[in-house]
Amino acid sequence: MPQDSLTITDNRTGRTYEVPVAEGTVRATDLRQIKVADDDFGLMTYDPAFMNTAACRSAITYIDGDRGILRYRGYPIEQLAERASFLEVAYLLMVGELPTRQQLDTWTDTVKYHTYVHTNITKFLEGFRYDAHPMGMLLGVVGALSTFYPDAKHIDDPANRELQRVRLLAKAPTIAAFAFRHSRGLPFVFPDNDLDYIANFVNMTFSIGGRHKPNKVLQRALEILLILHADHEQNCSTSAVRAVGSSHVDPFSAVSAGIAALYGPLHGGANEAVLAMLDEIGDKKNIPAFIKEVKGGGGRLMGFGHRVYKSYDPRAKLIKKVADDVFAQTGLNPKLEIALELERIALEDEYFAKRKLYPNVDFYSGLIYQAMGYPTEYFTVLFALGRMPGWLAQWEEMLLDKDQKIARPRQIYTGKDERPFVPIEKR
Numbered sequence: 001m002p003q004d005s006l007t008i009t010d011n012r013t014g015r016t017y018e019v020p021v022a023e024g025t026v027r028a029t030d031l032r033q034i035k036v037a038d039d040d041f042g043l044m045t046y047d048p049a050f051m052n053t054a055a056c057r058s059a060i061t062y063i064d065g066d067r068g069i070l071r072y073r074g075y076p077i078e079q080l081a082e083r084a085s086f087l088e089v090a091y092l093l094m095v096g097e098l099p100t101r102q103q104l105d106t107w108t109d110t111v112k113y114h115t116y117v118h119t120n121i122t123k124f125l126e127g128f129r130y131d132a133h134p135m136g137m138l139l140g141v142v143g144a145l146s147t148f149y150p151d152a153k154h155i156d157d158p159a160n161r162e163l164q165r166v167r168l169l170a171k172a173p174t175i176a177a178f179a180f181r182h183s184r185g186l187p188f189v190f191p192d193n194d195l196d197y198i199a200n201f202v203n204m205t206f207s208i209g210g211r212h213k214p215n216k217v218l219q220r221a222l223e224i225l226l227i228l229h230a231d232h233e234q235n236c237s238t239s240a241v242r243a244v245g246s247s248h249v250d251p252f253s254a255v256s257a258g259i260a261a262l263y264g265p266l267h268g269g270a271n272e273a274v275l276a277m278l279d280e281i282g283d284k285k286n287i288p289a290f291i292k293e294v295k296g297g298g299g300r301l302m303g304f305g306h307r308v309y310k311s312y313d314p315r316a317k318l319i320k321k322v323a324d325d326v327f328a329q330t331g332l333n334p335k336l337e338i339a340l341e342l343e344r345i346a347l348e349d350e351y352f353a354k355r356k357l358y359p360n361v362d363f364y365s366g367l368i369y370q371a372m373g374y375p376t377e378y379f380t381v382l383f384a385l386g387r388m389p390g391w392l393a394q395w396e397e398m399l400l401d402k403d404q405k406i407a408r409p410r411q412i413y414t415g416k417d418e419r420p421f422v423p424i425e426k427r
């Protein structure tokens with residue numbers, strides 16, 4: 001009997017099966033041979049929310065949730081956050097290796113070449129209400145890019161895929177900045193390709209009448225935040241990009257599905273929810289009552305807990321350092337005091353300790369974004385800008401993976417058995 005196998009005895013039939021174990025997994029389809037009768041469909045696994053199912057093999061991001069480790073293509077997140085630029089990390093994720101100086105220069109030029117959007121997109125944005133949520137705008141406009149670039153549907157052509165991936169990476173900051181300007185009723189500022197990726201985005205967002213005093217410390221802080229968000233293996237939005245992309249739709253449509261998933265308060269929307277929670281708490285003296293309410297089932301401590309990390313999220317540790325740099329420039333955000341105290345009390349509380357609930361990436365990021373001048377509803381847009389290279393890397397990997405097919409989970413049917421149609425007058 002091979003050692004790397006699992007022996008399963010089906011007590012319904014008394015039959016025994018041998019199933020290979022590879023990379024710590026069994027193939028769910030290997031269970032299909034386990035049947036009680038010839039016409040039986042075969043054994044399935046039931047795993048809502050993919051709690052214990054690997055849906056792909058991936059060489060992009062490694063996470064060890066118990067030890068608080070995060071690596072992109074093998075490089076520790078701490079080293080990338082300290083030493084790399086965002087475009088360097090994007091190259092690493094999307095191409096697979098860190099670029100040489102020459103590769104980085106070419107990559108940077110290529111991205112800059114594609115920063116402009118068709119002017120019709122500005123008209124399109126103007127159609128949104130003044131109070132439209134910027135994530136809704138981003139989601140709509142990124143999806144609409146497929147109509148501007150119908151060639152994007154040729155997903156079997158590697159050169160074409162490359163072009164669309166660069167387009168998305170280059171245009172996302174422009175669209176995000178335009179959404180910001182629209183919310184404020186400000187005229188759009190077009191890309192300035194003499195500036196680097198981050199400086200250009202900040203300029204398009206904040207420049208008024210051509211006047212914007214760049215703050216290099218804040219720009220680097222934003223760059224680090226985007227690096228920390230750049231990929232996180234098979235999270236909800238990445239799984240959405242992969243699932244939608246598996247239908248072989250164009251990448252703009254697939255990524256807009258990722259943006260939609262990220263919009264939700266349990267995912268990217270949590271940073272916005274953290275600020276709302278801190279506002280609701282209002283004062284340090286109200287923290288014990290708030291914690292009591294959470295423990296009693298009256299809501300969640302937003303920015304705490306993670307499906308994968310069962311220890312301190314390494315990104316949250318790095319973000320705390322970034323916060324120090326930012327607040328040294330902008331002055332202290334009064335909500336930081338509440339957040340620090342909330343963290344201290346929660347980490348000492350048995351409820352959170354027992355469930356291994358620690359601060360995640362979103363606990364402090366919102367405070368930093370707010371200090372930089374972004375409104376709360378814009379935080380998730382910044383998360384989306386950071387996650388773009390991850391989505392694009394995962395989309396490409398999914399398409400090249402011979403094991404992948406159109407995503408199509410099974411179900412356990414719990415509805416009625418066959419019954420005859422009842423005419424309306426008899427119901």
Ligand code: CMC
Pocket residue numbers: 232235265266267268269270294299300301302303304305306307308355357360361362
């Ligand atoms: N506050 C209070 N209790 C919590 C929290 C929280 N933030 N998170 C989980 N729990 C409890 C939950 O009630 C459950 O308790 P019990 O076993 O008594 O029923 C237990 O911990 C396990 O929770 P779960 O919902 O089964 O865990 P999950 O892995 O399905 O959820 C999560 C992960 C991130 C959705 C969840 O921790 C959460 O809702 N956190 C708050 C929202 C948040 O900060 N999201 C950002 C995630 S990080 C950024 C990103 O990846 O988008």
